[in-house]
Amino acid sequence: MAFSVPDLPYAFDALEPHIDAQTMEIHHDKHHAAYVNNANAALEGTEWADRSVEDVLTNLAALPADKQGPVRNNAGGHYNHTLFWESMGPGKGGEPGGALGDAIASTFGSFGEFQAQLKAAGVGRFGSGWAWLVHNGSGLAIVSTPNQDNPISDGHTPLLGVDVWEHAYYLKYQNRRPDYLDAWWHTVNWDVVAERFAAVA
Numbered sequence: 374m375a376f377s378v379p380d381l382p383y384a385f386d387a388l389e390p391h392i393d394a395q396t397m398e399i400h401h402d403k404h405h406a407a408y409v410n411n412a413n414a415a416l417e418g419t420e421w422a423d424r425s426v427e428d429v430l431t432n433l434a435a436l437p438a439d440k441q442g443p444v445r446n447n448a449g450g451h452y453n454h455t456l457f458w459e460s461m462g463p464g465k466g467g468e469p470g471g472a473l474g475d476a477i478a479s480t481f482g483s484f485g486e487f488q489a490q491l492k493a494a495g496v497g498r499f500g501s502g503w504a505w506l507v508h509n510g511s512g513l514a515i516v517s518t519p520n521q522d523n524p525i526s527d528g529h530t531p532l533l534g535v536d537v538w539e540h541a542y543y544l545k546y547q548n549r550r551p552d553y554l555d556a557w558w559h560t561v562n563w564d565v566v567a568e569r570f571a572a573v574a
């Protein structure tokens with residue numbers, strides 16, 4: 374079963390004014406679709422063509438050598454964007470409560486300090502990539518990955534990720550990546566992040 378682009382769980386304009394509708398439409402319909410098409414083309418005819426994207430990304434070294442680069446970038450792009458769309462929603466934001474809220478406070482000192490550290494990871498990512506809240510097997514951590522690399526390839530479980538490629542923000546924010554990251558917090562669906570945390574914690 375080849376990969377396919379999942380429908381956005383909300384309208385293109387649902388994250389306005391924080392993320393504009395045109396950015397969402399191009400990002401989902403063009404960028405994400407290209408990752409899916411390229412991943413499927415790379416995997417076609419290999420024994421990996423019917424495996425899950427998680428399976429592929431956690432076994433990159435087992436793929437044929439000439440497939441590893443294209444699959445890392447494009448299956449990674451598919452996985453990352455699917456997680457990204459699911460992690461946002463209209464009327465979201467705020468702060469998580471419950472076990473996730475407690476874990477963030479005990480790991481980072483406060484929710485505000487956590488936000489500052491994740492923002493710093495995104496701002497500090499040179500070029501294109503992602504900033505992540507992950508569970509690393511023992512607890513919460515913030516990491517950053519280049520390009521479309523994903524923490525699952527390093528054995529970590531991504532709980533929340535933010536795309537800091539210019540295509541994620543340039544139409545509205547131009548070079549102001551920090552402003553985009555400040556606005557993005559208003560879209561975070563903490564219910565979904567808490568479910569991911571509960572599954573690994």
Ligand code: MN3
Pocket residue numbers: 400404454536538540541
């Ligand atoms: Mn993107």
